[in-house]
Amino acid sequence: MIPELKTGLVVKGKFARLIVNGDKTWEIRKIPPYVEGIVGVIDGDRGELLGLVEIKGFLGPFSLKELLKHEDKHHGSKFLKNYARGGVNLYAWILKNPVKFRKPLKVKYKEGKAGIAEIMEILV
Numbered sequence: 001m002i003p004e005l006k007t008g009l010v011v012k013g014k015f016a017r018l019i020v021n022g023d024k025t026w027e028i029r030k031i032p033p034y035v036e037g038i039v040g041v042i043d044g045d046r047g048e049l050l051g052l053v054e055i056k057g058f059l060g061p062f063s064l065k066e067l068l069k070h071e072d073k074h075h076g077s078k079f080l081k082n083y084a085r086g087g088v089n090l091y092a093w094i095l096k097n098p099v100k101f102r103k104p105l106k107v108k109y110k111e112g113k114a115g116i117a118e119i120m121e122i123l124v
Contacts, residue, residue, distance in 0.1 A: 008040035008049065008109055008117040016043040018075055020051035020100035026073040026092040028080060029114045032058045033093045040107070040119060041098075048104035049122060054096045061089030 009027065011019060018024035019041050033055050041050045064084040071077050074092065084090055105124060109117040 005038075005040050005052075005122065006119055007035055007037075008042040008107070008119050009053065009055070010042045010044040010109070010111050010115040010117050013043045013045035015076065016041050016050050019053055019095055020098050022098045024073070024075050025095050026059075026070065027055075027095055028067060028074050028076060028083070028090050028092055030083075030088055030090060031114050032060075032091050033116075034113070035116055038097075039116075042107060042109060042117060043104065044111075044115075046104070047107060047109075049101070049107040049119075050104050051098060051100040053098045056094045056096045058091045058093050060091035062092065063087070063089065067092070 015024060036055050038052055038054050041053050043050055064080060067080060067090055068077050105122050107119060108121040109119050111117045
């Protein structure tokens with residue numbers, strides 16, 4: 001168990017796996033991050049804690065057109081085209097130092113603003 005882990009980043013399964021594998025280094029959101037430091041990476045589709053990552057600031061705001069040039073960092077161009085409808089500005093949360101757990105852990109959490117979650121319990 002990881003008793004000191006109180007905060008998580010909830011991301012759809014495919015993208016959560018890309019984060020903990022170190023392939024996704026930007027998480028795109030409509031606001032800058034309001035937390036920094038090490039957070040759990042939660043697969044929002046399965047309710048599993050896959051690992052850890054450090055949120056280390058942000059870049060932006062970006063337009064959709066600008067972000068599409070950085071597919072190698074966020075891997076979400078198809079998703080972003082719908083997410084950015086209406087011309088909203090988007091921010092790239094910088095993700096560093098991913099750690100993938102050998103086995104996903106079940107987690108109970110309360111999701112808040114911009115996919116930041118309060119981790120209530122990690123089940124082993």
